[in-house]
Amino acid sequence: MQEQQRDYVLRTVEERGIRLVRLWFTDVLGNLKSFAISPAEMENALNDGMSFDGSSIDGYSRIQESDVLAIPDANTFEVLPWVDPKGAEARVFCDIANLDGTPFNGDPRQILRRNLTLAQDKGFVFYVAPDIEYFYFAPPDGKSKPVPLDNGGFFDLTSTDIASSLRKETIRTLETMSIPVEYSFHEDAPSQHEIDLRHTDALTMADSVMTFRFVVREIAALRGVHATFMPKPLEDIQGSGMHLHLSLFRGDTNAFHDPDDAYNLSPTAKKFMAGLLHHAAEITAITNQTVNSYKRLVPGFEAPVHVSWARNNRSGLIRVPVPKRANESATRIEYRSPDPACNPYLAFAVILAAGLRGIEGDYELPAESDANLFEMDDAMLEKLGIQQLPQSLADSLRVMENSALVADTLGDHVFEWFLRNKRAEWRGYKTHISQYETDRYLRSL
Amino acid sequence: MITGRDTPLNMLAVFPAPAPIELARTLDLAGYRWKAFQTGEEAWRHEPEGGWAGAVVMCDDDPEGGWAMCRSLRKRENAVSRVLVLLSGSQLTDLELRDELFDDFCLTPFHPRELEARLRHLFWRELKGSRESLVEYDGLVLNLETYQASFGGQSLDLTYMEYELLKFLAQNPGKVFSRETLLSRVWGYEYFGGARTVDVHIRRLRAKLGEEHAYLIQTVRSVGYKFGQSTWG
Numbered sequence: 292m293q294e295q296q297r298d299y300v301l302r303t304v305e306e307r308g309i310r311l312v313r314l315w316f317t318d319v320l321g322n323l324k325s326f327a328i329s330p331a332e333m334e335n336a337l338n339d340g341m342s343f344d345g346s347s348i349d350g351y352s353r354i355q356e357s358d359v360l361a362i363p364d365a366n367t368f369e370v371l372p373w374v375d376p377k378g379a380e381a382r383v384f385c386d387i388a389n390l391d392g393t394p395f396n397g398d399p400r401q402i403l404r405r406n407l408t409l410a411q412d413k414g415f416v417f418y419v420a421p422d423i424e425y426f427y428f429a430p431p432d433g434k435s436k437p438v439p440l441d442n443g444g445f446f447d448l449t450s451t452d453i454a455s456s457l458r459k460e461t462i463r464t465l466e467t468m469s470i471p472v473e474y475s476f477h478e479d480a481p482s483q484h485e486i487d488l489r490h491t492d493a494l495t496m497a498d499s500v501m502t503f504r505f506v507v508r509e510i511a512a513l514r515g516v517h518a519t520f521m522p523k524p525l526e527d528i529q530g531s532g533m534h535l536h537l538s539l540f541r542g543d544t545n546a547f548h549d550p551d552d553a554y555n556l557s558p559t560a561k562k563f564m565a566g567l568l569h570h571a572a573e574i575t576a577i578t579n580q581t582v583n584s585y586k587r588l589v590p591g592f593e594a595p596v597h598v599s600w601a602r603n604n605r606s607g608l609i610r611v612p613v614p615k616r617a618n619e620s621a622t623r624i625e626y627r628s629p630d631p632a633c634n635p636y637l638a639f640a641v642i643l644a645a646g647l648r649g650i651e652g653d654y655e656l657p658a659e660s661d662a663n664l665f666e667m668d669d670a671m672l673e674k675l676g677i678q679q680l681p682q683s684l685a686d687s688l689r690v691m692e693n694s695a696l697v698a699d700t701l702g703d704h705v706f707e708w709f710l711r712n713k714r715a716e717w718r719g720y721k722t723h724i725s726q727y728e729t730d731r732y733l734r735s736l
Numbered sequence: 737m738i739t740g741r742d743t744p745l746n747m748l749a750v751f752p753a754p755a756p757i758e759l760a761r762t763l764d765l766a767g768y769r770w771k772a773f774q775t776g777e778e779a780w781r782h783e784p785e786g787g788w789a790g791a792v793v794m795c796d797d798d799p800e801g802g803w804a805m806c807r808s809l810r811k812r813e814n815a816v817s818r819v820l821v822l823l824s825g826s827q828l829t830d831l832e833l834r835d836e837l838f839d840d841f842c843l844t845p846f847h848p849r850e851l852e853a854r855l856r857h858l859f860w861r862e863l864k865g866s867r868e869s870l871v872e873y874d875g876l877v878l879n880l881e882t883y884q885a886s887f888g889g890q891s892l893d894l895t896y897m898e899y900e901l902l903k904f905l906a907q908n909p910g911k912v913f914s915r916e917t918l919l920s921r922v923w924g925y926e927y928f929g930g931a932r933t934v935d936v937h938i939r940r941l942r943a944k945l946g947e948e949h950a951y952l953i954q955t956v957r958s959v960g961y962k963f964g965q966s967t968w969g
Contacts, residue, residue, distance in 0.1 A: 299896040302883045307891070370893040416930050466943035469895055491936045543915065543931045620932075 296365040297337045304330045304381065307370055313382040314341060314361050315501070317399050319350025319705055320580070320712070321634025323501050325382070326361075336363055340388060350708045351387075351397045359395050361385035367498060372467045373509065384498050396704035399636035403497055406640040406700060410647060415539040415546060417643050420473070420490035420623075421500060423631050424531035425507060426524055427454055427482045430517045437524050439482035440516065453514065458484055461510045468506065470499045483531065490536065490623075493639045500533075500635040522579070522630035523586040530587030532594060533631040536612070537642065538623040539563065548622040554602065554611055555622050561656040564600055564609055564624055566649015567642065568657065571598050571608060571628070573694035574641040575680055576687040576713065577701075578629040582720045585683045587630060590665040595627045598678045599660040606664055608680065628680060637701065644700040685717045747771075749779040749791040749816065751805040752798060759794060759822070762848040766855065774801070776808020790818035790858060796844045799827060806837040818858045822846060871906045873964050874952065876945075878903050892944060897923070901937050905953065905963035914960040934961075 304312065311327045314336070318324055326343060328336055335341070340360035345351035351359065367384040374380045387398035394401040410417055429438040440454050454477070462472045465486075473487040486507075488499060504520055511518035523530035539546040539559065547560035556564075579585065587594050593605050600609035608628055614621040629638055648654075660677060667675075681687035688710060691697050698706045748763065753772035755763075763770050770792070773779040779788070791809050795802030802821070809816040821838040823830065831841065840854050871878040875888045878899075885892040885899060894902065904922050905913070913921075915931035923933070938961055942950040954962050 296896045299883050299899065303893075306882045306884050307893075366896055369895060372893070416932065418932065467893065469898065469940045469944070471939045471943040489936075489939055492933070495936070540930060540932055 293365075297334075300337065300363075300365050300368045300383070301334055303368070303370070304333055307379050307381075308377075309370065309381045310378045311380045312336075313371075313380060314363060314385050315382050316361055316385045316387055317501060317634065317636060318348045319397060319399060319634065319637070319708060321399070321501075321632070321637070322349065323505055324348055327380075336361075337365060340385075342390065345387070345395075345397070348397075350705060350712070351395075352708075358390055360388045360390060360392070362388055369468050372464050373513070384501075396702050397708070399634055399640075399705070400494070400497070402701060402705060403494055403636040403640045405702075406643055407492075407494055410539075410643055413647070413650075414541050415647075416541075417493040417639070418490045418538045418540060418623075419493045419496040419639055420488055420536040421496065421631075421635075422485055422487040422532075422534040422536070423500070423503060423520075424483060424485045424533070425518055425520050425631060426531065427457065427484065427511060428517045428519060428524070430515065437519075439525070453516070454482065454484065457511055457514060457516060458486070461507055462486065464506050464510060465503065468502055470502060481528065483529070490538070493643065497635040497639055500631075504631070520631040522581060522584045522632050526586075529592040530594060531631055532587065532627065533629045533633065535626045535629055535639075535642065536623045537563075537626055537646070538620075539646075545620050545622055547624070548619045550619070555614070556611065556624075559650055560622070560624065562649045562652075562654050563646035564649070565654035565656040566646045566652070567609060567624075567626060568598050568600060569654055570645035570648060570694070570696055572678070572681055572687065572690045573697050574638075574645055574691070575628065576684065576691040576709075577641045577697070578633050578638045579687065580634070580684075580713065581630075581632055582684050582716060584630050584632065585681070585687075588628065588680055588682075596679060597660075597664045597672070598680060599664060600624075600656075601659050601661045604661050604663075607660060637705070641697055641700050644696055648696055683717075684713060684720075688713055688717065747784045747786075747789050749773060749788045749809065751779075751791070751793045751802055753778075756794060758846075758848070759792065759851075762846075762851050763792070765848070766852045768855070773805075776805050779805070779809065780812065787814055788816045790820070790855075791816050792820050792822065792855070793838075794822040794844070795827060795830070796822065796824045799823070799830060803830070803834065803837065806834075810837055820851075820854060820858060822851075871903060873906050873909060875949075876902075876906060876952065878906060887945060887949060894941075894944065898937055898941055898944070901934075902941055905961070909964035910962065912956045912959050912962045918960065 309330055312330065312333050313325045313327050315323060315325050328341060340362035342358050342360050344357050345359040346357035363383040363385050365383065369382055371380045371382055386400055387395040389395050407417060427440045429440065431437060458475055462475055465472055471489040473489045475486040477484055491499065507518045520531060547557055548555055549557035579588065588596055590596050595606060595608040597608065599607045600611065601607040602611045602613060604610065610625040610627060612623065612625055626642060657676065660675065664672065664677060681690055692710055748768050748770040750759065750770045750772040753774045755772040771782060793802050793805050806819055806821065809819060819838045821841040822844050823841060824844050840858055842851050842854050869879060869881045871880065877886050883899060885894055885902065901918065901922050915934040918934045919931050938953055942953055945952060952964055956962050
């Protein structure tokens with residue numbers, strides 16, 4: 292199997308005249324990292340991995356040894372469809388290992404892998420389908436505010452033409468790269484788009500999200516357009532989320548499904564939801580990791596603010612979609628707080644861990660909240676026992692640092708590095724004097 | 737429409753019987769399967785299913801018998817199409833006016849590497865890129881030698897497991913397979929993703945084949961998947 296897989300990759304490199312193979316991996320913050328090797332080095336890379344200095348990668352730095360190995364996962368080998376066939380290139384995702392071959396603690400892909408194995412030991416396979424939102428803007432000049440394409444004037448073509456042809460091109464590229472698309476549409480906000488991916492196991496999906504972000508940006512850049520996954524780029528317009536549709540399967544059976552339940556939810560699903568709600572605040576720093584993320588999580592823009600669940604209430608943190616027809620495998624829950632700027636490997640890992648904790652600990656699911664929580668005052672919310680999600684990066688870091696669940700899930704290396712890095716980000720933000728402040732206070736005070 | 741690479745394509749008839757030791761050794765080492773006969777009639781009586789792929793006729797000790805063998809192999813309707821003659825330098829004039837009886841020749845005493853190279857060349861169409869190593873269906877072509885897939889002449893980039901799944905399905909058109917069967921036959925072991933993995937890969941294949949060709953892989957409700965139409969109608 293392994294042997295044949297290697298053979299397949301090497302043969303394809305030869306037959307397709309691949310000039311460069313890009314080895315892809317992810318830093319702790321979720322940025323795609325890559326280095327290229329020549330086809331001649333590929334066999335070596337598949338057998339022994341390629342060593343490189345990890346100290347330049349965010350979150351990989353260690354005190355002593357900084358060399359690590361990138362070991363290609365041969366099943367993720369794909370020819371890059373947008374590159375000139377005369378100089379064809381391919382990419383392959385890598386697992387990062389220590390020089391002795393053991394998994395490297397700083398590698399998000401290894402962290403997700405480890406957590407998926409834990410779930411698998413309990414008989415569960417974790418499936419994820421994300422709905423990813425993003426904006427198209429004119430290339431940023433660093434001074435003025437982002438210019439949405441839909442405002443017109445920037446392009447000769449009407450803006451809807453260019454945006455929809457960009458989206459079409461993106462989807463075609465994704466599909467040739469093994470990422471089937473479920474729906475795609477233009478969101479309410481100007482220049483905002485949403486592409487929904489079809490569910491796969493969580494590891495494949497985390498790889499797919501990385502590829503997705505790369506493809507969306509790349510295709511846009513080829514047309515001189517800037518695509519961004521910034522959670523809240525425009526103040527008065529809804530931000531970009533990455534709603535995650537989640538389910539657990541035992542073999543062929545959807546462990547979330549129960550035909551006799553009013554919501555078609557099994558006890559396993561309810562405990563998973565209870566776990567996710569109970570630990571939601573602890574994992575928010577991971578699912579919403581930027582200062583800007585918290586400007587999306589405000590009332591009035593269909594983004595969740597409260598820790599609650601409901602069937603049809605899109606202001607809730609967890610929504611239980613009602614399947615169109617009785618389809619057992621479609622029973623799922625939708626976790627609505629994550630944004631597309633997160634590290635998908637770490638986000639999927641902590642979400643899974645929170646849900647599994649609910650199952651193991653036999654957590655009880657709180658009552659559904661179908662009322663509009665935005666209209667309630669704090670006293671009413673307190674009476675109902677409904678809490679808010681952390682209000683800022685600083686808030687969520689404070690909750691995360693006391694979370695044994697998150698520490699266990701990420702491992703000490705990433706847990707500590709992440710807190711250090713994000714506290715520094717917050718400090719940088721806290722000392723910044725914004726335009727808002729100058730406008731409001733300079734004259735009047 | 738479907739041809740497997742396992743079909744024996746290298747069954748050779750050899751003259752004389754028993755085959756000279758050096759000839760037998762060379763054929764064995766080169767991986768050919770062969771049988772030696774004294775006459776053409778004998779060779780036809782023992783014709784394998786699918787016919788003789790070729791013949792090696794050694795004329796140096798018994799030129800009369802050798803050429804008789806060649807004539808016999810050639811005169812039938814399903815004549816043996818690849819005949820290699822071995823003869824000594826002094827017999828070269830024998831080749832004149834006998835062009836129709838052989839495809840290539842090699843001088844004796846032969847160098848084993850030369851004989852091997854000539855045979856390989858004689859059979860190259862079968863061994864490299866022949867129909868034997870292609871799976872074809874409705875414009876879809878899978879080359880089992882090079883692992884390359886194409887549709888309507890356009891190359892189709894597949895991951896390893898997508899390729900293996902498509903190969904298995906295309907080699908068995910019209911047959912319905914359950915997810916479990918596909919998992920055990922294609923993945924071959926208890927795979928991480930369980931049987932749902934099959935669904936994921938089927939969707940990826942459909943997406944790569946494109947909307948207009950996605951019909952090639954059909955979902956058979958509550959059973960599994962089927963590729964194309966049965967060759968039995």
